[in-house]
Amino acid sequence: MSSPTSAPQTSQTHRSNGNSxxxxxxxLRDARSPAAExxxxxxxxxxxxxxxxxxxxxxxxxTAPDEGKTTTxxxxxxxxxxxxxxxxxxxxxxxxxxxHTLFQLPAEPGLTNVMLEQDDAPIPLHQTSVPGLxxxxxxxxxxxxxxxxxxQRMERLIQRMSEQADIILFDTPPVTAVTDAAVLSTRVDxxxxxxxxxxxxxxxAREARRLLEKVKAHIVGVVxxxxxxxxxxx
Ligand SMILES: Nc1ncnc2c1ncn2[C@@H]1O[C@H](COP(=O)(O)OP(=O)(O)OP(=O)(O)O)[C@@H](O)[C@H]1O
Ligand SMILES: [Mg+2]
Numbered sequence: 001m002s003s004p005t006s007a008p009q010t011s012q013t014h015r016s017n018g019n020s021x022x023x024x025x026x027x028l029r030d031a032r033s034p035a036a037e038x039x040x041x042x043x044x045x046x047x048x049x050x051x052x053x054x055x056x057x058x059x060x061x062x063t064a065p066d067e068g069k070t071t072t073x074x075x076x077x078x079x080x081x082x083x084x085x086x087x088x089x090x091x092x093x094x095x096x097x098x099x100h101t102l103f104q105l106p107a108e109p110g111l112t113n114v115m116l117e118q119d120d121a122p123i124p125l126h127q128t129s130v131p132g133l134x135x136x137x138x139x140x141x142x143x144x145x146x147x148x149x150x151x152q153r154m155e156r157l158i159q160r161m162s163e164q165a166d167i168i169l170f171d172t173p174p175v176t177a178v179t180d181a182a183v184l185s186t187r188v189d190x191x192x193x194x195x196x197x198x199x200x201x202x203x204x205a206r207e208a209r210r211l212l213e214k215v216k217a218h219i220v221g222v223v224x225x226x227x228x229x230x231x232x233x234x
Contacts, residue, residue, distance in 0.1 A: 024102055027075040028130060031082070039079045042072075042223060049220050050190065056162055057188040058220070059092075059170040061181040063204040067196040068225035070098040073171040080167055081133035088125065088165040090136045092172045092184055094145035097138035099171055103128045110139030111157075115148055119156055125164075136161070145173075150183035158187060175208045185217035193219060197227040 027036045046055060060073040070093070077089040090111060091099040100107045109124035114136075125134040142148050161168055170188060172181035185191050191212055195205055212219055 024071055025074060025078060027078040027082070036075075036079070039072075039075045042076060042221075043079045043083065046190075046192075046220065053189070055167065055189045055220065056165075057158060057168045057170070057190075059172055059181065059185050059188045059191045059217075060194060061172045061175045061185075061191060061208070062194040062196075063176050063200055063208040064174050064196075065096070065177070067174070067194050067200060068223075069093075069174075069194050070102065070171050072192070072194050072223055072225060073169050074099060074102050077133055077169050078130050080169075081130045084132065085166040086164065087133045088136060088161050088168045089128075089133065090161070090168060090170045091138040092145075092149055092170045092180065094138055094141055094148070094180065095173050095178070097141070097171075099135060100126075100137040103135055105135055105137060107137045108139050110137035112139035112142050112148065114139070114157065115151075115153055119153070119160075123157070123161060123164075125161075134165070146179045146183050149180050150187075154184070155187055175211055176204055182211050182215050182217070185212055186215050189218065190220035191217045192221055192223060194223045194225050197224050199226075 026033055027039045030036060046058070060069050060076075062069045073089060077087050081087045089099060091097045092111065094112065097107060100110075103126075105126045105128065114121055114123050123136065125136055128135050148154065158168065170184060172184060175181040175193075193205075193208060193212075209219065
């Protein structure tokens, strides 16, 4: 596992307050902020961690709810698109999807819609406000997300999206709660584990790592989210 990358704490106003969800896209709203800079560092570290085998598909998960998976996935995607990569962000959290809210787009049609159609059906990719960044929202929530994410059809869909993007990022539920992330992790090049500074329990983090290693997922790094800014110097 590579060394942790930290995303510094952003001020309380960046927390979603229901009225202005776009505030959470700090990389877009304030590209010169320390938080945006941290996402750029994360992007660079990912690039360097995969020089020999470029990452085309990256899954983002965490040990528990609310650790910042969705925020990390969205801001990393924005940062990558700003570096002129063609990015597709896929909401594979088919239990508590949140990416569409962040980008102020509809949740449907999305992933679960296209999964019900023929393999050559158009993929309902939504253009975001960021050039080069497309979103595939969740679509209606299915009864058994893990079956869907582990299906052959999902594998073919990832293959098809790969033809349209330099990198695909997958937002998922916590890996220790349900099998969804572990199942999907076998279909991607790498996994990024988000830990919450001062909150994620050590045993949970170990358990997450064990679950991912059991299915032979490739953990490319750890993000220490919500770390206190003053702990970090240039
Ligand atoms: N670095 C940060 N600084 C401040 N607030 C943050 C940071 N990262 C995430 N948050 C806030 O924490 C809350 C949870 O974040 P987020 O929805 O990204 O977590 P999650 O892991 O995707 O949650 P879930 O398990 O529900 O999918 C949000 O209100 C978000 O705005
Ligand atoms: Mg989330």
